[in-house]
Amino acid sequence: MISVNGITKSFGRRTLWSDVSFKVAQGQLHALVGPSGCGKSTLLNCLGLLEQVDSGSILIADKDITKFGAAAQRRFRRDTLGYLFQNYALIDNATIAFNLAVAVGAAGRSRRQDAFEAALDRVGLGGRGKEMVYQLSGGEQQRVALARLMVKQPKVVLADEPTGALDSDNATMVINVLRRMAEDGCAVVIATHSKHVETSCDTTLLVGGAH
Numbered sequence: 001m002i003s004v005n006g007i008t009k010s011f012g013r014r015t016l017w018s019d020v021s022f023k024v025a026q027g028q029l030h031a032l033v034g035p036s037g038c039g040k041s042t043l044l045n046c047l048g049l050l051e052q053v054d055s056g057s058i059l060i061a062d063k064d065i066t067k068f069g070a071a072a073q074r075r076f077r078r079d080t081l082g083y084l085f086q087n088y089a090l091i092d093n094a095t096i097a098f099n100l101a102v103a104v105g106a107a108g109r110s111r112r113q114d115a116f117e118a119a120l121d122r123v124g125l126g127g128r129g130k131e132m133v134y135q136l137s138g139g140e141q142q143r144v145a146l147a148r149l150m151v152k153q154p155k156v157v158l159a160d161e162p163t164g165a166l167d168s169d170n171a172t173m174v175i176n177v178l179r180r181m182a183e184d185g186c187a188v189v190i191a192t193h194s195k196h197v198e199t200s201c202d203t204t205l206l207v208g209g210a211h
């Protein structure tokens with residue numbers, strides 16, 4: 001599903017990582033690990049079309065995403081990618097339910113009510129769809145972002161410290177949900193400092209180090 005081939009990224013004169021290659025198949029969880037500042041988020045951003053690599057190629061579903069123009073990037077983000085990032089990218093001034101509805105677009109909204117409720121139940125927020133996002137705790141917002149990903153059902157999930165704001169039970173829930181999404185056919189890449197998350201993944205890349 002994902003094939004990263006010899007990619008390099010520098011900011012100014014500082015090379016974060018060079019000649020990085022790895023593959024992530026459908027059904028797999030892949031961890032990006034390494035010390036703070038080694039470039040894990042930047043690598044996720046490159047996979048997510050939010051940053052450009054300096055050289056090398058990134059194939060996702062057999063398409064070289066580094067060659068995409070603006071319109072193809074937008075379509076690919078909308079149709080193929082799912083982000084679980086630290087700032088959650090939720091709409092604060094809207095309900096939980098609205099945030100889930102936005103993820104599936106107008107066509108999917110009415111027939112997806114059951115899926116919305118099931119996703120909220122799964123992340124421990126059942127029956128709370130009418131609450132406003134800005135009133136939720138950081139960990140609750142992180143779980144809304146996970147529920148949104150579940151209803152979107154992207155082919156590729158990019159997660160940046162997805163257990164960062166959570167207690168250990170909820171951290172385990174997040175990993176279980178991501179594992180389930182992988183079993184349903186998606187490829188998952190997770191940047192993490194958590195040993196628990198790392199050991200729950202199928203493969204690991206030490207970013208900026210020996211690999």
Ligand SMILES: Nc1ncnc2c1ncn2[C@@H]1O[C@H](COP(=O)(O)OP(=O)(O)OP(=O)(O)O)[C@@H](O)[C@H]1O
Nearest residue numbers: 011016034035036037038039040041042043191193
């Ligand atoms: N747009 C940018 N311009 C210049 N430098 C940047 C930019 N984005 C990131 N950096 C630098 O690149 C380095 C790697 O950042 P990144 O966030 O990818 O690391 P990380 O491994 O995810 O760190 P952490 O574990 O602390 O989240 C940092 O030193 C950061 O300041």
